[in-house]
Amino acid sequence: MSDPTCAACQRPDPTGGVCCHDCAGRARRSLHIVADLTGDARDVAHGQARRGTGRVGGGGGEVRLPLNLAATARLDAAQNELTGWARHVAGERGLPTPAGADPLEVAARWLTGHVEWLRFREEAFEAFEAFGDAERTVTTIADRPPERVIVGACDCGARLYAPRGAAVATCRDCGQRWDVDKSRDILRRHLAKMLATPAEIATMALYLDPDADRRRVRHLITVWATRRRGGVPLITMRGRDAAGAPLYRVGEVLDRLSRPAEEGPVRRAS
Numbered sequence: 510m511s512d513p514t515c516a517a518c519q520r521p522d523p524t525g526g527v528c529c530h531d532c533a534g535r536a537r538r539s540l541h542i543v544a545d546l547t548g549d550a551r552d553v554a555h556g557q558a559r560r561g562t563g564r565v566g567g568g569g570g571e572v573r574l575p576l577n578l579a580a581t582a583r584l585d586a587a588q589n590e591l592t593g594w595a596r597h598v599a600g601e602r603g604l605p606t607p608a609g610a611d612p613l614e615v616a617a618r619w620l621t622g623h624v625e626w627l628r629f630r631e632e633a634f635e636a637f638e639a640f641g642d643a644e645r646t647v648t649t650i651a652d653r654p655p656e657r658v659i660v661g662a663c664d665c666g667a668r669l670y671a672p673r674g675a676a677v678a679t680c681r682d683c684g685q686r687w688d689v690d691k692s693r694d695i696l697r698r699h700l701a702k703m704l705a706t707p708a709e710i711a712t713m714a715l716y717l718d719p720d721a722d723r724r725r726v727r728h729l730i731t732v733w734a735t736r737r738r739g740g741v742p743l744i745t746m747r748g749r750d751a752a753g754a755p756l757y758r759v760g761e762v763l764d765r766l767s768r769p770a771e772e773g774p775v776r777r778a779s
Contacts, residue, residue: 516634517634517638525629527634533633536628543613550584550646550648554650594616598620651724664683665682693717700713700759704757705759707730707755707757708754710726734757745757
């Protein structure tokens with residue numbers, strides 16, 4: 510008698526699972542990726558309030574990146590899907606439903622411990638498909654270059670954005686036109702004074718340079734904070750935010766990002 514066939518890859522599975530061990534491994538990796546990148550995807554979709562001594566355009570306040578409603582809706586759908594699977598598994602196994610600050614991240618991380626149980630269930634293929642879909646959603650949003658770049662602030666107080674590669678930005682509120690390069694130089698000078706987390710700085714880097722590799726930038730910040738030259742870190746931690754995440758001076762990080770990277774490129778390959 511032949512071995513049962515995996516519902517996902519159609520290969521024989523001698524263990525008798527609805528889905529094979531390899532497909533379960535891919536599903537588990539998908540969940541790990543979702544858990545690891547949810548924070549990055551939230552940053553891109555929602556934007557983050559920027560801590561600092563001033564807002565772009567002068568005065569006190571904060572800089573906020575634009576809300577991406579389409580990305581937010583896709584993350585909400587992924588969250589509903591994975592939290593639904595978490596409730597299903599918890600109910601079937603008599604376990605408490607996982608809870609935490611970010612339901613999508615919590616559900617994904619919790620489900621990694623139940624993939625092996627799931628692969629012997631008749632709903633395994635459906636669940637694994639959902640996990641892969643969630644991975645594609647989160648990675649696409651986390652790594653998606655913005656269609657518009659942030660330029661600065663108009664004299665009327667409105668935020669200025671321009672299409673990638675544009676030379677002039679037009680204020681949507683008052684119609685005033687601005688030179689993109691000059692305005693972005695002013696923006697960089699204001700951002701340089703601010704303190705932000707690695708995730709926030711990586712988001713800023715992506716909006717300042719849409720070809721930047723966001724995950725690479727975030728990784729390099731961690732590397733530079735721990736690497737020393739002459740007993741001094743390459744970048745200095747300036748404190749922690751309310752959630753305990755380390756804070757760095759944005760200008761210090763952007764300055765190092767502008768240099769040739771010893772650890773490899775910080776921009777995407779074209």
